[in-house]
Amino acid sequence: MPPSTGPVPVTGRVRRVLQDDARPSFFTSAIDGAPRWAVGALAALQGAALSLLVLAVPAVAVFVTTSADPSNVDVAWTRAVVVAANLWLLAHGVPVSAGGAAVSLLPLGLTLLAGFTCYASARRSGVATRSGALASVATYAALTVLVALVCGVGAGGVVRALLGGVVVGGLGLGAGLLRRPEAPSWPVLVAPLADRLPGPVVVGLRAGTLAAAALVAVAAVVTAVWALAGRATVADVVRMLELDAVGGVVLALAQLAYAPNLVVWALAWVAGPGFAVGAGTRFAPAEVVDGPLPALPLLGALPAPDLAGGALLAAPALLVAVGLLTGLAVHRRLVPTRGRDVLVAVGTAAATAGLLVAALQLAAAGAAGPGRMTQVGAAAWLVGLAVAGGVALGALLVAVPSDAAVRASLRARREAR
Structure with missing residues (x-):
């Protein structure tokens, strides 16, 4: 009978493997082997695409429904996508032009929608690390700037798109990442700041x-x-x-x-x-x-x-x-x-x-x-x-x-x- 060797020490790598094995399959994505920054960037891309599609699909559907109207003969279907993209930018604080007048009143419902899609994407596919979080927010902000440039907004609109992307993406993606199983709790996350305050x-x-x-x-x-x-x-x-x-x-x-x-x-x-x-x-x-x-x-x-x-x-x-x-x-x-x-x-x-x-x-x-x-x-x-x-x-x-x-x-x- 072989002698007992005692308990096997659990190293950090073994602990991570055990945690990954115990993690529910819902949180396992096909890109788990990718670098953390790449996973974060893809999560932000997914969140932005979801909110854009929620606006673009109804816009295209309305175009198809009204395409038989003779007054819409010279209107391309891409115009509906541009309108949806401008509404998406308006939800991020970028004014749009309607009938020669500037509209800057944010549709907060669309802003909440964009934040929710970011939350859901980060909750499902993100990675709760510093590099993953920074990559997520940076990618989302870059995507808002890209959409603004494609829509032809001015320099002021590009700056607003950048700020709006940071705010909406930061709040939505950050909330989603905090719901990840590997994420620290909110009290632990803010403890360094809370300890310095009275x-x-x-x-x-x-x-x-x-x-x-x-x-x-x-x-x-x-x-x-x-x-x-x-x-x-x-x-x-x-x-x-x-x-x-x-x-x-x-x-x-x-x-x-x-x-x-x-x-x-x-x-x-x-x-x-x-x-x-x-x-x-x-x-x-x-x-x-x-x-x-x-x-x-x-x-x-x-x-x-x-x-x-x-x-x-x-x-x-x-x-x-x-x-x-x-x-x-x-x-x-x-x-x-x-x-x-x-x-x-x-x-x-x-x-x-x-x-x-x-x-x-x-x-x-x-x-x-x-x-x-x-x-x-x-x-x-x-x-x-x-x-x-x-x-x-x-x-x-x-x-x-x-x-x-x-x-x-x-x-x-x-x-x-």
Whole structure:
């Protein structure tokens, strides 16, 4: 009987082999033997191609359906692909020309679509390493620049395509890579930065992000209420347009592309400053000043002039309500060592929520056409300040009275007197 040799040491290479064997087959791709940067580049190419195809296929289908129209005899099918490519670029922040007017209003629905295809591609085929991640984002940004050059945009448009590709690709691909089985968890990934920041700041950043997400959810509910209240107007616009089946599908897709914009505008309405859909208009809890609008059913959901004033003036109180939840999150997560720690955490949370909401307002604003329609959206800085103020007020009402360190500091000051 051979002598026992003891346990076999598990080297790093053996451990990786065992991990690969235990990995579900869903995560195994045909390019697992390729260099990590090549795998990352192919994942980005796949994500970009998917979102482009989602736009190009319906565009070509519409062309084929309407090709029998005599007015379309001289229009090549490639024109439909160019239109789809321009819409894809618009989703990445590159303005397009429509009827001689520049359109810079991002269809946030298409932006979310591009981010999702990047996420799905990286989740399925990416590799969660530094070289793989950098190659993925760089390739996606290069592809947006390439599409911009093919579509003949100017130098400014190329720069916007580069920045948009980095932002959309970075967020989508990064989120997908973090879902890979070999990827580190989010706390481990941000630990080097979190360890260098004071504890109250870290708690404030998390609470502020939670507050911004809660405000988006509130705005989505408000948008649903608007849609129910304005369903008669929406139906009237649809009947007035007298669309056929193809036109109805195209209009529905266009409205889905801009539906997230309406949610962001509703957030500006909740904050108080409101938003505009055309120069000289204002939609806010205090007043509604409307004007001639494009014949889009989606715009029929905007608040009517009689939906202003009265009890609606209390709409910004929703900011304070979200601030109360933010203060509760600060109280539960913060371990203060000084009385001012809670103030630092609350201030950081309010600033984070305000900045995130302001960024959303910037993304949802722009020009939607010539003349009056060059002004669409909200004043981002004003909405951000309102959100920061409301969240700070609500958070202070909860976090300060319930914090033991603050109470101890106040007692010490009273005794010192």
